Amino acid sequence: MKHLEPAEAHAFLQSHPEAVFIDCRSEIEYLFVGHPAGAIHIAWQDGPDWDVNPDFLGHSRKAASVNRPVVLICRSGRRSVEAGRYLEKYGFPEVYNVLNGFEGDMDESHHRSTKNGWRFDGLLWEQT
Template sequence: MTAELLDKPLHADLEAARRAGAAAGLPYAGSVTPQQAWALHSAGEAVLVDVRSAEERKFVGQVPGTLHVAWASGTSLTRNPRFVRELEAKTGKEAAIVLLCRSGKRSALAAEAAAKAGFTQVFNVLEGFEGDLDEAGQRGTRNGWRFHRLPWLQD
């Protein structure tokens, strides 16, 4: 799959995200919405990688057909020191990659680490899988992958 992505020109949504990311001074290629991430993943235009912990994916839910490389693991979310190596092994450094976490914050950190390691087309998924906290301290009521009713499944 990643070899096919290397031969394609960057999708227009990713080019727009790259321009916006450069204008904002992001340390990685840019950001896309959950809807864009799903469309890019579904069309084979980008590899969608979930960077949440295995526990989050199992108990909260996950997007079907995605890759998994944990940015951090365990209940204390201990940083995965092999993240960049594992990501490269699964995607290569040149593929168009969109990273998804709970709220878009860890995936932004993961995108920054990947870009520093030489990944050229790594993007963050804004809002994440569960979205931002609301006034009651709950996720899923304002935005995020599940809020937008994009495909997901749960064990």
């Protein structure tokens, strides 16, 4: 798995239109916090028990047809690493993780999007 800063991931996605951009956060995060423009939602873990989504692999295979590059993003970069390792284990040859995720690390006041991450870098995002 390769790791990309948010701006690098954005540039990669622009130059590789065949790549699949997967936001692997929970459905609530995806819908209510917002998500990168162009990202599809396939939760790695979701409530109420926060178990690994048993359909993650199948949905990812359907989205990427196994041969397309996959770029994963989560809130801060931890879940996307786990999801990326899982995809690699099951044969995905080209997996990228977005460092610092969508919201980035917490600051001293426990707020996100103030230090790093997709939103902090001013990259396109939307809320549905």
